[in-house]
Amino acid sequence: MKILVLNAGSSSIKFQLFSMVDSSVMASGLVEQIGENESNARIKYNDNQGSECKKEIKGSIPNHEAALKIMSTLLIESGVIKDLNELDGIGHRVVQGGASFSEPVLVDEWVVTEIERLIPLAPLHNPGHLAGIKVSLEQSPQVPQVVVFDTAFHSSLPKHAYLYAIPYKLYEDLKIRRYGFHGTSHHYIVKEAAKYLKKDVNSLNAITLHLGNGASMSAVKNGKSVDTSMGLTPLEGLIMGTRSGDIDPAVLFYLARKEGYTIEDLDRLVNKESGLKGICGSNDMREIGKMAQEGNAQAQLALDMFNYRIKKYIGAYSAVLGKVDCIIFTGGIGENDSAVRFNSCSNLENFGIKIDASINNQRSSGIVKISTEESPVKVLVIPTNEELEIALQTKEVIERAK
Ligand code: AMP
Numbered sequence: 001m002k003i004l005v006l007n008a009g010s011s012s013i014k015f016q017l018f019s020m021v022d023s024s025v026m027a028s029g030l031v032e033q034i035g036e037n038e039s040n041a042r043i044k045y046n047d048n049q050g051s052e053c054k055k056e057i058k059g060s061i062p063n064h065e066a067a068l069k070i071m072s073t074l075l076i077e078s079g080v081i082k083d084l085n086e087l088d089g090i091g092h093r094v095v096q097g098g099a100s101f102s103e104p105v106l107v108d109e110w111v112v113t114e115i116e117r118l119i120p121l122a123p124l125h126n127p128g129h130l131a132g133i134k135v136s137l138e139q140s141p142q143v144p145q146v147v148v149f150d151t152a153f154h155s156s157l158p159k160h161a162y163l164y165a166i167p168y169k170l171y172e173d174l175k176i177r178r179y180g181f182h183g184t185s186h187h188y189i190v191k192e193a194a195k196y197l198k199k200d201v202n203s204l205n206a207i208t209l210h211l212g213n214g215a216s217m218s219a220v221k222n223g224k225s226v227d228t229s230m231g232l233t234p235l236e237g238l239i240m241g242t243r244s245g246d247i248d249p250a251v252l253f254y255l256a257r258k259e260g261y262t263i264e265d266l267d268r269l270v271n272k273e274s275g276l277k278g279i280c281g282s283n284d285m286r287e288i289g290k291m292a293q294e295g296n297a298q299a300q301l302a303l304d305m306f307n308y309r310i311k312k313y314i315g316a317y318s319a320v321l322g323k324v325d326c327i328i329f330t331g332g333i334g335e336n337d338s339a340v341r342f343n344s345c346s347n348l349e350n351f352g353i354k355i356d357a358s359i360n361n362q363r364s365s366g367i368v369k370i371s372t373e374e375s376p377v378k379v380l381v382i383p384t385n386e387e388l389e390i391a392l393q394t395k396e397v398i399e400r401a402k
Contacts, residue, residue: 001019001020001021001088001089001395002017002018002019002020002026002081002086002087002088003017003018003020003087003088003089003090003091003391003394003395004016004017004018004084004087004089004090004091005017005018005090005091005092005093005387005390005391005394006090006091006092006093006132006136007092007093007387008064008092008093008128008129008131008132008133009125009128009129010034010035010124010125010127010128010131011032011033011034011035011036011128012030012031012032012033012034012128013030013031013034013064013067013068013071013132014028014029014030014387015027015028015029015030015031015071016028016029016387016391017075017080017081017087018387018388018391020088020391020392020395023388023391023392024048025048026047026048026080027045027046027047027048027074027075027078027080028045028046028048028387029043029044029045029046029071029074030042030043030044031043031061031067031070031071033060033061034061034062034063034064034066034067035060035061035062035063036060037060041056041059041060041061042054042055042056043055043056043070043074045074045078047074047078047079047080063131063135064128064131064132064134064135065135065138065139068132068135068136068139069139072084072139084139084140084143085140085141085142085143087140087143088143088144088395088398089143089144089145089146089394089395089398090136090140090143090144090145090146090394091104091145091146091147091148091390091391091393091394092107092129092132092133092136092145092146092147092148092390093129093148093150093184093386093390094115094125094126094129094133094147094148094149094150095122095125095126095129095149095150095151095181095234096118096121096122096125096126096149096150096151096179096181097115097118097147097149097150097151097152097179098114098118098121098151098175098179099155099175099177099179100114100118101114101147101149101151101152101155102152102155102156103152103155104146104147104148104149104152104393104394104396104397105146105147105397106144106145106146106397106398106401107133107137107145107146107147111147112130112133112134112137115129115130115133115147116130121175121179121232121233122233133145133147144398144401146393146394146397146398148184148389148390148393148394149183150181150182150183150184151179151180151181151183152183152184153180153183153184153186153187153218153225154178154179154180154181154183154186154218154225154228156224156225156226157178157180157225157226157227157228158226161178161226161227162177162178162179163177163178164176164177164178164231164232176232177232178228178230178231178232178236179230179231179232180216180218180225180228180229180230180231181214181216181228181230181234182210182214182216182218182230182234183225184386184389184390184393185210185330185331185384185386185389186208186210186216186218186220186225186228187225187389188384188385188386188388188389189208189210189328189330189382189384190204190206190208190220190223190328191223192367192382193206193326193328193380193382194223196367196369196380196382197325197326197378199325201223202222202223203222203223204220204222204223204325204326205220205221205222205321205322205323205324205325205326206220206324206325206326206327206328207219207220207313207314207317207318207321207324207326207327207328208220208327208328208330209310209327209328209329209330209331209334210330210331210334210384211238211310211329211330211331211332211333211334211337211340212331212332212333212334213240213241213242213283213332214234214240214241214243215237215238215239215240215245215331215333216228216229216230216234216237216238217229217237217238217310217313217314217317218317219317219320219321220321221320221321226320226321227317227320229245229313235270235271237313238306238309238310238313239275239276239302239305239306239309240275240276240283241275241276241277241283241284242271242272242273242274242275242276242277242278242283243270243271243274243275244270244274244275244278245275245309246309247270252266252270255269276288276302276306279298279301279302279305280296280298280299280301280302281298282299285332285333285337285340288302288303289303289337289339303339303340303343306340306344307340307343307344310340310344311344311345311346311348314327314344314345314348314351314353315348315351318351324351324352324377325377325378326377326378326379326380327345327353327377327378327379327380328379328380328381328382329341329379329380329381329382330381330382330383330384331384334381335381335382335383335384338360338361341355341360341370341379341381342355342357342360345379351377352375352376352377353371353375353377353379354371354372354374354375355370355371355372355375355379356370356371356372364381365383366383367380367381367382367383368380368381
């Protein structure tokens, strides 16, 4: 069984083709700068037979249709498939599924309309996903297509956790509430942790940390998300590369009244100019670590703030869960930055959390337990694999529909 996973953004399409016999990757690639007129377009492709290629296309790739044509030509020319219609399924990543989708679904007309209707809740993401889905439906009409939502794993949040304390009518009329994101990643690492710890996922309590350029945490009770740090949009919660995370909303009113900031200025400020970048000028954790080691006080401050915010959420989610079986780190920072892991979990012995510094410092590409043998809470590093999770969920939906 061959499943193609598509992650279409507004100007890029990432794809990965899986053989579901052994979950292996048959080919993967990235088409960038779609619709960007002034530059030459870039393509990366790897058919996993050792023939990685990077191409620069003279001129631009005008739209998603052209980008998907390039993808199918690469897959066919490298002999991985003969025709797109030979695929057993296509899984699409969609960031925002709102309250409409609590699980992955087969694409039909209603699903496409709903994703379109949800654009105001994810203006940066859903339009690109939608463009990818529409073109893919045209190009592979015989192939069953499934949408997997980043928000779906958090559909189990109880009402007291997902509501904001603003007039209830705003929830009723406009569906303003916490949705949460990175659900595919949180879900994947919880299932992997259960396998690793040889526990039933339905009785596993975990605090999950997806720490990348975007960062979020979840409290997972009996395998289900019961709270998460991102909200209506992926802005709330942890400090991120360029996003502020939690902030007193009155800061924004103050800036508007005192300094004349517009809505657009404020949007840019908290989404693009804040977070680690706002404090020390860089949003690259590797660079920030190096700067801090060289004595840059702002870089050290950014790290301290980043770790402190995580620690506060570990405390909060420990209280939410009562009993915590494991804490799981993933994402570019969570998987690679031992200092972030150590410092965000330091002095939490009273919470049953104790990291083994020497194991934590060793590099590994697989799952590692970095807590001491005596630590009641197991602390794990688990590489995430959102594409594989999308492929697995796509396969499940298609098989259920047969
Ligand atoms: P992601 O969004 O998951 O790709 O993660 C991107 C973040 O991970 C950036 O802040 C990178 O600097 C950080 N990152 C990637 N590799 C490392 C590493 N080896 N050590 C520390 N941070 C890393």
